[in-house]
Amino acid sequence: MIDREGIFTGDDPFGIARRWLEEATPLEPSDPNAAALASVDDDGMPDVRIVLIKDIEHDGFVFFTNYNSRKGQEIANSGKAALNIHWKSLARQIRVRGHIERLSAAESDEYYASRPLGSRIGAWASAQSEPLAKKSDLLEAVQTAEAKHGRFPRRPTHWGGFKITPTEIEFWSAGEFRLHDRFRWSSISGCDKWEITRLNP
Numbered sequence: 001m002i003d004r005e006g007i008f009t010g011d012d013p014f015g016i017a018r019r020w021l022e023e024a025t026p027l028e029p030s031d032p033n034a035a036a037l038a039s040v041d042d043d044g045m046p047d048v049r050i051v052l053i054k055d056i057e058h059d060g061f062v063f064f065t066n067y068n069s070r071k072g073q074e075i076a077n078s079g080k081a082a083l084n085i086h087w088k089s090l091a092r093q094i095r096v097r098g099h100i101e102r103l104s105a106a107e108s109d110e111y112y113a114s115r116p117l118g119s120r121i122g123a124w125a126s127a128q129s130e131p132l133a134k135k136s137d138l139l140e141a142v143q144t145a146e147a148k149h150g151r152f153p154r155r156p157t158h159w160g161g162f163k164i165t166p167t168e169i170e171f172w173s174a175g176e177f178r179l180h181d182r183f184r185w186s187s188i189s190g191c192d193k194w195e196i197t198r199l200n201p
């Protein structure tokens with residue numbers, strides 16, 4: 001029997017993750033949903049950047065991006081990714097690794113429609129991760145996209161959501177003298193059955 005109590009209690013790791021995010025939200029100065037997203041290229045060379053977690057569903061962590069970006073291509077090729085959310089205010093982190101897939105077009109459409117117009121236009125104007133000779137070229141691309149798509153742009157097919165479905169989730173909380181608490185949830189059967197292991201800090 002594992003001595004898993006207090007902030008670690010719960011039978012559903014996604015529920016715990018949502019609870020921790022809720023606790024961090026009033027404490028973080030900005031972007032409490034920011035997560036480092038790791039992917040690898042075809043040579044196994046890793047890369048990492050921040051994205052915003054927009055939803056924690058019953059089976060995964062959702063974020064939105066440009067599918068043609070470097071991360072978009074790496075994710076498409078490997079089908080795997082990892083996330084790390086660190087809250088300095090709580091001295092906690094959550095680590096996630098698993099399989100990653102695009103959200104359905106309908107789900108991406110719904111989120112895209114909820115964004116401010118400027119962000120919707122930006123998704124058309126920015127060829128994310130591609131070289132940009134000068135900033136004014138981007139601003140011109142914004143004007144061109146505004147002229148072309150008007151006030152109700154449809155979602156570009158190259159922009160949308162991804163969901164990471166974890167094979168492992170680890171909850172970490174800082175302890176005195178570096179005697180931190182760590183619990184790793186390893187999937188036994190999808191997102192319903194987990195083996196939970198306390199780890200040395």
Ligand SMILES: Cc1cc2nc3c(=O)[nH]c(=O)nc-3n(C[C@H](O)[C@H](O)[C@H](O)COP(=O)(O)O)c2cc1C
Nearest residue numbers: 031034049050051052064065066069070071072129
């Ligand atoms: C706080 C913060 C939030 C960000 N959120 C996102 C995001 O949700 N989606 C995204 O595509 N890029 C986001 N970015 C930009 C990425 O970190 C990155 O620069 C960009 O996606 C290009 O990455 P890539 O070239 O590896 O594909 C964010 C950056 C920061 C600092």
